[in-house]
Amino acid sequence: MDFAFDERTERLRAELTEFLTEHVYPAEPVYAEQVANAADPWDAPPVLAELKAEARRRGLWNLFLPDERFGAGLGNLAYAPLAELTGRSPALAPEALNCSAPDTGNMELLAEFGTPEQRSQWLEPLLEGEIRSAFCMTEPEVASSDATNIATRIERDGDHYVINGRKWFSSGAMSPRCAVFIVMGKTDPDAERHRQQSMVLVPRDTPGVHVRRGLTVFGYTDGPHGGHAEIEFRDVRVPVANVLGGEGEGFAIAQARLGPGRIHHCMRLVGMAERALELMCRRVTERVAFGRPLAEQGVIGEWIAESRVRIEQARLLVLKTAWLMDTVGNRGAHTEIQAIKIATPAMAEWVIDKAIQAHGGAGVSQDFPLAMLWAQARMLRIADGPDEVHRMSLARRELRRYRN
Numbered sequence: 451m452d453f454a455f456d457e458r459t460e461r462l463r464a465e466l467t468e469f470l471t472e473h474v475y476p477a478e479p480v481y482a483e484q485v486a487n488a489a490d491p492w493d494a495p496p497v498l499a500e501l502k503a504e505a506r507r508r509g510l511w512n513l514f515l516p517d518e519r520f521g522a523g524l525g526n527l528a529y530a531p532l533a534e535l536t537g538r539s540p541a542l543a544p545e546a547l548n549c550s551a552p553d554t555g556n557m558e559l560l561a562e563f564g565t566p567e568q569r570s571q572w573l574e575p576l577l578e579g580e581i582r583s584a585f586c587m588t589e590p591e592v593a594s595s596d597a598t599n600i601a602t603r604i605e606r607d608g609d610h611y612v613i614n615g616r617k618w619f620s621s622g623a624m625s626p627r628c629a630v631f632i633v634m635g636k637t638d639p640d641a642e643r644h645r646q647q648s649m650v651l652v653p654r655d656t657p658g659v660h661v662r663r664g665l666t667v668f669g670y671t672d673g674p675h676g677g678h679a680e681i682e683f684r685d686v687r688v689p690v691a692n693v694l695g696g697e698g699e700g701f702a703i704a705q706a707r708l709g710p711g712r713i714h715h716c717m718r719l720v721g722m723a724e725r726a727l728e729l730m731c732r733r734v735t736e737r738v739a740f741g742r743p744l745a746e747q748g749v750i751g752e753w754i755a756e757s758r759v760r761i762e763q764a765r766l767l768v769l770k771t772a773w774l775m776d777t778v779g780n781r782g783a784h785t786e787i788q789a790i791k792i793a794t795p796a797m798a799e800w801v802i803d804k805a806i807q808a809h810g811g812a813g814v815s816q817d818f819p820l821a822m823l824w825a826q827a828r829m830l831r832i833a834d835g836p837d838e839v840h841r842m843s844l845a846r847r848e849l850r851r852y853r854n
């Protein structure tokens with residue numbers, strides 16, 4: 451077993467660390483000011499475009515895509531420490547590198563299942579960072595953690611599909627730059643349970659698409675990243691050529707999309723926890739209460755030690771999962787993907803919570819990134835599958851080994 455990264459990964463790590471130090475962290479207050487004074491609360495502030503140009507100039511672009519035809523050609527194991535670094539500044543770094551959800555998952559789908567026409571129309575501008583995209587699966591009316599519940603209808607009418615339904619939490623869709631939605635719905639409600647669903651590409655400007663409102667996450671709009679939209683699809687007509695992967699393939703494609711998406715979140719969560727621990731250590735070394743630096747209060751030392759232990763545990767499991775995905779494929783890594791999706795958000799939530807506590811009032815304020823980091827970690831115990839659903843499925847697979 452070798453715990454060292456290869457030469458290319460180490461080089462990219464050093465380059466990315468330099469980019470973060472020289473450009474991203476100094477841009478955080480600029481970003482906050484531009485967001486506060488933005489004319490359009492759903493559009494990215496100018497500093498993000500500047501960071502994108504600089505990242506691209508440095509070759510730090512589309513690192514997430516293992517397919518060499520489209521991206522950097524890095525495996526999951528090589529991408530893990532890079533995504534972790536971007537998690538240290540989650541509002542800026544992932545998008546600066548064109549490596550932010552949900553576009554990454556949507557690009558992966560188009561790369562894997564898109565026709566040449568679909569790729570040239572949507573994948574190419576996404577890879578260039580010119581447009582954004584949304585993934586519309588979850589619905590307000592049904593328990594969407596069970597994807598077979600999805601009720602949106604996609605009915606064939608000659609050479610077109612007609613779409614009717616309501617979606618919510620479509621991340622990114624409030625952005626004026628979000629040009630295309632990947633919509634999941636039922637094409638054949640009478641088919642076998644996992645063959646009823648299909649995915650279709652819906653250009654944002656199609657008549658009948660109504661973006662109704664942005665939903666908040668613990669009060670955050672996530673506006674500069676395009677928010678989380680509620681969208682109504684009323685008699686929306688798109689050509690049958692817009693189906694992704696084929697009719698009845700929607701469920702299988704959704705599973706394919708969620709594997710890499712989940713591990714990317716976990717990689718970034720390790721970085722979020724590292725940033726929180728660093729902030730905690732700096733703060734408690736500087737501040738004095740009751741005659742001693744906070745760092746010398748026993749309970750704070752315990753938080754710091756426990757944080758280091760939990761981060762290392764989670765990172766190792768994330769790296770093992772990445773290695774498995776590279777070597778035996780996403781299916782072979784199913785149990786580990788679920789394990790990290792359960793363990794990593796909870797780990798990050800715990801570490802960030804302690805960092806907030808150690809900062810006192812400052813920890814919950816806008817002067818530190820901790821409140822935003824906590825909201826992200828907490829949210830990820832629900833998004834991309836709630837903890838309980840992953841536990842149920844993992845237990846089922848574990849128990850299967852004991853049934854004859």
Ligand SMILES: Cc1cc2nc3c(=O)[nH]c(=O)nc-3n(C[C@H](O)[C@H](O)[C@H](O)COP(=O)(O)OP(=O)(O)OC[C@H]3O[C@@H](n4cnc5c(N)ncnc54)[C@H](O)[C@@H]3O)c2cc1C
Pocket residue numbers: 552584585586587588589592593594595596618619620621622667678829832833834835836838839842
């Ligand atoms: C910030 C954010 C961004 C998101 N982005 C997107 C996006 O871009 N596209 C998209 O389609 N969706 C997105 N989602 C939606 C997300 O994937 C869903 O919220 C999630 O899958 C849960 O579905 P639900 O909200 O319908 O909860 P429900 O299915 O109603 O479940 C509610 C709760 O019930 C419990 N539960 C469910 N099943 C079980 C079980 N078997 N055992 C025990 N308990 C159970 C869980 O605690 C769960 O949280 C996003 C969500 C958030 C919060």
